[in-house]
Amino acid sequence: MLDIKNIKEANYSTLQLEGEVDASNSVELDGAIQSVLDEGIDRILVDARQLDYISSAGLGVFMSYLEEFQEKNIKLVIYGLQEKVYQVFVILGLDKLMAIKSSEEEAIEELK
Amino acid sequence: MNKELRLYCDTDQLAHLRQFLDSRLKETSLSEVDSLQVILAVEEVCANLIIHSHECNPSEYIELNVNNNGNSLIFEIKDYGRGFNILEYQEPNITHVIKAKRKGGLGIMLVKRIMDKIEFESNGTKNICRLFKNVVSK
Numbered sequence: 001m002l003d004i005k006n007i008k009e010a011n012y013s014t015l016q017l018e019g020e021v022d023a024s025n026s027v028e029l030d031g032a033i034q035s036v037l038d039e040g041i042d043r044i045l046v047d048a049r050q051l052d053y054i055s056s057a058g059l060g061v062f063m064s065y066l067e068e069f070q071e072k073n074i075k076l077v078i079y080g081l082q083e084k085v086y087q088v089f090v091i092l093g094l095d096k097l098m099a100i101k102s103s104e105e106e107a108i109e110e111l112k
Numbered sequence: 113m114n115k116e117l118r119l120y121c122d123t124d125q126l127a128h129l130r131q132f133l134d135s136r137l138k139e140t141s142l143s144e145v146d147s148l149q150v151i152l153a154v155e156e157v158c159a160n161l162i163i164h165s166h167e168c169n170p171s172e173y174i175e176l177n178v179n180n181n182g183n184s185l186i187f188e189i190k191d192y193g194r195g196f197n198i199l200e201y202q203e204p205n206i207t208h209v210i211k212a213k214r215k216g217g218l219g220i221m222l223v224k225r226i227m228d229k230i231e232f233e234s235n236g237t238k239n240i241c242r243l244f245k246n247v248v249s250k
Binding site: 092 | 126145148149152155162211219221
């Protein structure tokens with residue numbers, strides 16, 4: 001089960017993920033990111049504190065945006081990953097390719 | 113420990129697979145981080161078969177058998193279909209995955225980095241993929 005909330009702040013939007021991302025629901029994650037972009041928002045936080053699991057289908061969604069974000073100067077920062085979930089990013093070296101922070105404060109700082 | 117699961121070819125079944133694996137792994141000495149990775153690796157192989165070899169046809173199924181021989185956890189994944197030889201699969205370069213904006217290609221990379229040994233055999237109709245993870249018995 002995956003629940004995604006889109007919370008709008010003055011200068012950015014937060015996507016709050018709760019549950020598990022796998023091949024059955026990764027399109028929902030993709031759709032949520034796309035709908036934030038469609039609103040013209042270029043600063044996105046991903047609150048992953050309640051994300052319990054992510055498979056390659058979910059990682060692939062984040063990776064598929066990396067190039068576009070770089071070209072268009074769009075920033076997406078993930079924060080609050082549980083250690084077990086963070087280690088999945090580490091296996092593929094995604095911790096080096098993506099902006100990942102421990103706390104919300106650090107993540108907001110990274111958006112600037 | 114010798115437990116079997118029949119998994120129908122629908123991605124909605126993956127959550128069920130994770131629950132099954134989670135309860136099996138609770139009987140081992142694996143840490144929470146390692147358990148999640150082992151679950152992930154088995155799921156990646158199963159998801160790959162469900163989606164690519166069986167085109168998410170829910171009337172078809174794959175079989176998973178979990179064994180612990182004292183040194184290794186052995187996950188045997190059996191399917192009847194086109195077959196996917198994980199050992200012959202060429203890992204994409206991660207920068208190519210990003211450039212091509214591909215959403216796939218990462219799963220097998222995870223399996224190869226998480227598991228300690230992988231075997232594949234096929235007789236043309238029945239395919240068996242075995243994933244080994246070294247463990248210390250409780």
